[in-house]
Amino acid sequence: MSSSSGFIDKHGLWTEDQRARSKEVTDRIAKDGVKLVRVAWSDPHGVSRAKTVTSEVFRGAMTNGYNINVATATLDASGARVFSSFTRGGGLGLEEMTGSPNLIIVPDPFTFRVLPWEPTVGWVLCDDYFTSGRPFHFSPRHVLRKQVERLSGRGLRSVVGLEVEWYLLRLADDRLTEQNLGAPGIKGRALRAYPVEPGYSFHSETSFDLMHEPIARLASAYEALDLPVRSFENEWGPGQVECTFGPADALRAADNLLLFRTATRQIMRRMGYLASFMCRPKVKGLYSSGWHLHQSLVDSAGTNAFTPSESGIPLSSLGMSYLGGLLAHGIPATVFANPTVNAYRRFRANSLAPDRLAWGNDHRGVMLRILGEPGDPASRIENRLGEPSANPYLYVASQIITGLDGIDNSLDPGAPDTDPYSTDRTRLPKSLPLALDSLSQSALFRREMGDLFVNYYLALKRKEADRFAEFVAANSLDPSSDEITDWEQNEYFDFF
Structure with missing residues (x-):
């Protein structure tokens, strides 16, 4: 043919x-x-x-x-x-x-x-x-492409930078047993794994050196794959790693994240390690991981449309309206950045994660951190909401959808928050079902993603939430407890 x-x-x-x-x-x-x-x-x-x-x-x-x-x-x-x-x-x-x-x-x-x-x-x-x-x-990739095309029709491109945290753990088991085997709807027991360094010594060179061999192997692979990984950092938890990426157009950035996660997991597994992008695994001492999404819009001349024109202004007027959209629709957008039951344990005060819809200038306690200066081509918004297992296409698409609504309606984000864990702002959902309810009621997402896709996604994730609720009830657990359950560990630890 x-x-x-x-x-x-x-x-x-x-x-x-x-x-x-x-x-x-x-x-x-x-x-x-x-x-x-x-x-x-x-x-x-x-x-x-x-x-x-x-x-x-x-x-x-x-x-x-x-x-x-x-x-x-x-x-x-x-x-x-x-x-x-x-x-x-x-x-x-x-x-x-x-x-x-x-x-x-x-x-x-x-x-x-x-x-x-x-x-x-x-x-x-x-x-x-x-x-x-x-x-x-x-198709998640089609969903994002539609939003990229909307921007293109306005002479704009979305530029995205990634900061992704994940766990590097040494496998304790060298083979699967019958306990590790599940069935449709029932996950087998998660593989046992243990940290490779003691943790809670932020940026410790000595602790990071304990991870050097697998990290060096990954660095070589990322270079060969043309993935724009810029740095590796020893984060807070035991074996917790943060990788940062250079900026890329939105679709390319999402593609890179998909390949990054699957490549990391495969290479580490071959070396006897387990790389997990689960937000907070059930391993003693582990801390929640996040995924911070940096974003800006660039015009047809390649100029950053978020760069402020004068000092004292955090972003351009277009950037401030985009920020207003992210805030106005931050609750229904939460589920695309945090699609698992496990993620909602992360939203706590003073935890390096947000717990409400707040923004501020270079402040790591807010949901939306602004990094901008007059003449700075890297002026941007950092959304600190996400977990590392989020679907990259839907996470990025949700930002474009909400940001463009802010631009179209000249939404005002209000004054910045300097005490974000005390500010009178709307709290983030406390559970996956509450986040799904908010998405269900969002006229904006139903208009831009379509009722068909939104209803499909709601059904998919509600099935997951319902299975968790059944486990909690069957085991007489407190659903508000901060303790990670076996269900979460089995469901997510080796899936993401």
């Missing part, structure tokens, strides 16, 4: 730049002796899913895409089926979802890499489509 008659060309799914890059990818596969390629996509949880194909089959996928099952979009984090896939409408009222049908994933040639820990294996991120060529309704 000629390239002009393939699925990609028939439906106009590639730009000319992607088409040109696809030729470079084909040449590299031949030159580097790539034998297998992992064609990957993001599930709704922001976890990388993949099929492995031969290089010959992959060349065909660069014309016609590749078939996958829609199933990964219908399962919660435990593998439990959330929707009635085998009934008419697939439990979603959509004829095209009946019977758990095939989708076609289309490689994005700009995301192609050769895996440094497996040098005959390629990796490429794909977009998912129905066989009709329509974008898949529930």
